[in-house]
Amino acid sequence: xxxxxxxxxxxxxxxxxxxxxxxxxxxxxxxxxxxxxxxxxxxxxxxxxxxxxxxxxxxxxxxxxxxxxxxxxxxxxxxxxxxxxxxxxxxxxxxxxxxxxxxxxxxxxxxxxxxxxxxxxxxxxxxxxxxxxxxxxxxxxxxxxxxxxxxxxxxxxxxxxxxxxxxxxxxxxxxxxxxxxxxxxxxxxxxxxxxxxxxxxxxxxxxxxxxxxxxxxxxxxxxxxxxxxxxxxxxxxxxxxxxxxxxxxxxxxxxxxxxxxxxxxxxxxxxxxxxxxxxxxxxxxxxxxxxxxxxxxxxxxxxxxxxxxxxxxxxxxxxxxxxxxxxxxxxxxxxxxxxxxxxxxxxxxxxxxxxxxxxxxxxxxxxxxxxxxxxxxxxxxxxxxxxxxxxxxxxxxxxxxxxxxxxxxxxxxxxxxxxxxxxxxxxxxxxxxxxxxxxxxxxxxxxxxxxxxxxxxxxxxxxxxx
Ligand code: ADP
Numbered sequence: 001x002x003x004x005x006x007x008x009x010x011x012x013x014x015x016x017x018x019x020x021x022x023x024x025x026x027x028x029x030x031x032x033x034x035x036x037x038x039x040x041x042x043x044x045x046x047x048x049x050x051x052x053x054x055x056x057x058x059x060x061x062x063x064x065x066x067x068x069x070x071x072x073x074x075x076x077x078x079x080x081x082x083x084x085x086x087x088x089x090x091x092x093x094x095x096x097x098x099x100x101x102x103x104x105x106x107x108x109x110x111x112x113x114x115x116x117x118x119x120x121x122x123x124x125x126x127x128x129x130x131x132x133x134x135x136x137x138x139x140x141x142x143x144x145x146x147x148x149x150x151x152x153x154x155x156x157x158x159x160x161x162x163x164x165x166x167x168x169x170x171x172x173x174x175x176x177x178x179x180x181x182x183x184x185x186x187x188x189x190x191x192x193x194x195x196x197x198x199x200x201x202x203x204x205x206x207x208x209x210x211x212x213x214x215x216x217x218x219x220x221x222x223x224x225x226x227x228x229x230x231x232x233x234x235x236x237x238x239x240x241x242x243x244x245x246x247x248x249x250x251x252x253x254x255x256x257x258x259x260x261x262x263x264x265x266x267x268x269x270x271x272x273x274x275x276x277x278x279x280x281x282x283x284x285x286x287x288x289x290x291x292x293x294x295x296x297x298x299x300x301x302x303x304x305x306x307x308x309x310x311x312x313x314x315x316x317x318x319x320x321x322x323x324x325x326x327x328x329x330x331x332x333x334x335x336x337x338x339x340x341x342x343x344x345x346x347x348x349x350x351x352x353x354x355x356x357x358x359x360x361x362x363x364x365x366x367x368x369x370x371x372x373x374x375x376x377x378x379x380x381x382x383x384x385x386x387x388x389x390x391x392x393x394x395x396x397x398x399x400x401x402x403x404x405x406x407x408x409x410x411x412x413x414x415x416x417x418x419x420x421x422x423x424x425x426x427x428x429x430x431x432x433x434x435x436x437x438x439x440x441x442x443x444x445x446x447x448x449x450x451x452x453x454x455x456x457x458x459x460x461x462x463x464x465x466x
Pocket of ligand 1: 362366369370394397399407412413414426429430453
């Protein structure tokens with residue numbers, strides 16, 4: 001059974017409120033009982049000593065007692081749940097509540113017992129008989145017995161007080177539950193509403209509406225992060241989709257031109273319109289080379305995209321590798337009359353040598369490709385304990401500002417018509433970036449059109465000795 005977030009949150013609020021109310025009632029009742037019992041036991045002791053003192057005051061001289069006052073003290077005590085019996089020094093009974101009103105005494109005792117059983121069904125109470133001497137001016141002039149229900153008892157008003165308090169607890173409990181239902185419903189609605197909307201957006205995105213964005217505003221951090229992630233996801237999917245379409249268009253376009261040229265040349269030669277001379281065959285051969293290059297680029301891309309996650313790391317000197325790769329381009333630099341300056345420090349790193357080599361090839365070949373005859377390319381290698389930094393600076397054609405954010409995307413070429421002539425398919429930097437990121441490095445570009453380009457790669461050394 002699956003419940004909505006809203007239902008779950010509301011139920012949680014109600015449960016929390018119910019548990020709190022329940023615990024507060026139980027704890028308060030336990031404490032109430034404890035303190036109330038203490039209070040009643042103490043007040044019984046106080047009442048007893050007050051009665052003893054009052055009765056002792058009723059002794060007049062020479063064994064005479066104020067019987068009338070003693071009786072009113074006794075009746076008053078009886079009304080308060082105490083049965084008293086006063087005797088003089090000889091043991092003669094002066095006043096006895098039992099004799100005065102036996103029925104009332106029995107009634108009162110039964111009432112007390114009932115009161116206690118109504119609150120404590122397993123109550124084990126008993127009648128306690130305390131005996132005190134009556135002292136007048138230092139002489140014992142009599143004795144008083146006080147019988148009461150112990151160790152403590154609740155009068156009707158005590159019970160009424162406790163019951164009222166419990167009714168208040170129940171009232172507060174019901175009110176809190178109702179409030180928790182209302183507040184819980186409001187809060188959970190506020191939380192679940194934006195999530196529901198984000199879900200709707202996610203559905204739209206999953207159906208291919210990548211341009212759909214959620215502009216939901218909430219003050220919940222996690223929901224905001226969710227909205228941002230979904231928007232990022234949509235953005236990513238949208239640009240992937242765009243790139244995919246561009247890839248198909250690019251591949252078709254790239255293939256169409258050489259294929260069309262080849263087709264027309266071949267047809268002309270088959271029809272005998274053209275003679276199959278060396279010049280024409282050479283032109284066909286160039287087109288085939290172009291096709292080959294493109295297919296090679298596509299193959300490389302597929303290979304790097306699938307293998308980029310598995311790095312075969314070894315420790316090597318980056319300076320040696322850069323020197324060797326740059327050496328392979330020497331002929332290209334000489335034929336374009338481009339000055340190549342190497343400023344390389346020794347930098348030992350732990351990385352996938354083949355992939356790093358491919359990265360350097362891509363960067364140097366771009367610098368060579370996009371620098372005009374007579375230009376200059378500087379390759380610098382520096383570093384510190386943790387990282388090595390490879391910088392390739394050229395004073396070539398540069399990259400327009402609006403193209404800069406895209407040059408690392410697959411099949412992106414800053415100037416499409418121009419680049420077709422240079423032969424690039426726009427994947428070199430995409431592969432380079434993937435290699436750098438697989439090594440947890442950073443690649444940055446600075447460029448100005450007609451001034452030059454600076455590409456900086458920063459690689460962690462991962463050197464255990466460093
Ligand atoms: P390509 O195969 O087209 O060179 P890359 O992925 O290597 O593809 O580069 C993407 C685009 O970035 C290139 O088409 C080019 O427009 C631009 N670019 C890369 N490096 C340089 C550079 N050093 N100078 C000028 N433009 C460059």
